[in-house]
Amino acid sequence: MDSKTFQFYFLLFLLSISFILAFVIFLPFIAALALALIFSVVLRPIHKRIHVSMPSMPGISALLTETIGVLGILLPLVVLGVLLVNQAESLYITLTQGSVKAYLQAPLVHLESAIQAYFPHTRFLDAFSLDVDTYLRHGLEWIINNMGTAFSKIASLLLSFFAFFFALYYLLRDGAALRRAVIRLSPLNDAEDKIILDRLELAINSVIKGNLTIALIQGILTAIGFTIFGIPNGILWGTIAAVGALIPGVGTTLVFFPATLFLFLTGAIVQAVGLVVWGALAVGLVDNFLGPRLIGNRMHMHPLFILLAVLGGIMFFGPIGVFLGPLSISLFLTLLYL
Structure with missing residues (x-):
């Protein structure tokens, strides 16, 4: 094997190793980066309007656009989250108090009455005597018990949000240059x-x-x-x-x-x-x-x-x-x- 062939395969080996390492490093942030790319496209019209008013400050215009976009999404999500927690708590209280059984079996009573109008000796509820509230309560308790797993991932979520925030900033600020670079580097x-x-x-x-x-x-x-x-x-x-x-x-x-x-x-x-x-x-x-x-x-x-x-x-x-x-x-x- 001559030296040029050896150099080629050695370079290919180093390139493969570096690619694998880079992939492993970026893998935890793939979702955050993809989301940043999506939002950079959605927020581009807003960014263009802001950038026109301050063409000499691309960083400030990108930051303002990102702030508007993030707040426009986070604030409604926070409000919705609070309302959902309140309603989930109300549902849990209803389930644990045991009143849900009568509430859910009410339609079965009406259905049995309708069936008995045509088939008087039918006992529909006897054949459908499931303890509904017990199953629902166990299911909801399982969800609540596993919420700890979700909270244990808060650190990971914060890191992902940090990566999303910075990626979105640079995609807004340097989006046109990145697009030109992709076109230039592509073999097509x-x-x-x-x-x-x-x-x-x-x-x-x-x-x-x-x-x-x-x-x-x-x-x-x-x-x-x-x-x-x-x-x-x-x-x-x-x-x-x-x-x-x-x-x-x-x-x-x-x-x-x-x-x-x-x-x-x-x-x-x-x-x-x-x-x-x-x-x-x-x-x-x-x-x-x-x-x-x-x-x-x-x-x-x-x-x-x-x-x-x-x-x-x-x-x-x-x-x-x-x-x-x-x-x-x-x-x-x-x-x-x-």
Whole structure:
């Protein structure tokens, strides 16, 4: 083996080792860095307006943009978190007091009465004599007992937020230069690089400005509807509905169907009909009218791909997979297009 060949393989060995070390170092912050990249794209219009007013201070304009974006997200999350904790505490008290059994078995009593009108000798509740409140109480106690695991990760979350904050700052300040560097370093031609970056930016805007905005609006409308028509803990169920709305094919049906069924079975027919109408008009119209205007057909992706991308992204990346899943599939389809 001559010296040049040896040097090549030795350099390749060093490059492989350094790549593995770099990957291991950055791996704990992959989610934070990906989230910073997503937010840098979403906040770019705001940053451009601020930067125009102070072109000689790019650092200050980036910091102001980041402050506006972070506070605009954190403050509502803190308020929502406090409300959710209060409602979860109220639900836990209800479960531990044992009153939930009568509350949940009320629809079974009405259902048994309806069945006995046609089959007088049927004893439905005897066949369905589960101790409902015990199972629910045990389930909620398990969740509360495992909250310690979540709190033990506070240090990791703080480090991730620190990495997110600094990454977002530099992506806002040096975003244009970083884009040019990516295009320059890529082995593809510049036109193809620009197509890939533009498609990813469109996908980010579609997911964040479109899907997330619609999910938030539907969650708020669900909470309002549940409160109006007598379903307790409306904010808690509205939050669950918002999460369900992020998953194609699931949507707010995740909470509307069981809530409506419960109202029907408990004899609250007027409230049940009202909740159905509210879900169809107030919540459903958001999908049919606001959705096309916010999302349009910019991602050019079949709904099945979006569903699998969201579910697979959540399974692989965790909660941030709601965003990273569709982005990964969008990148894959863009590369196929090239």
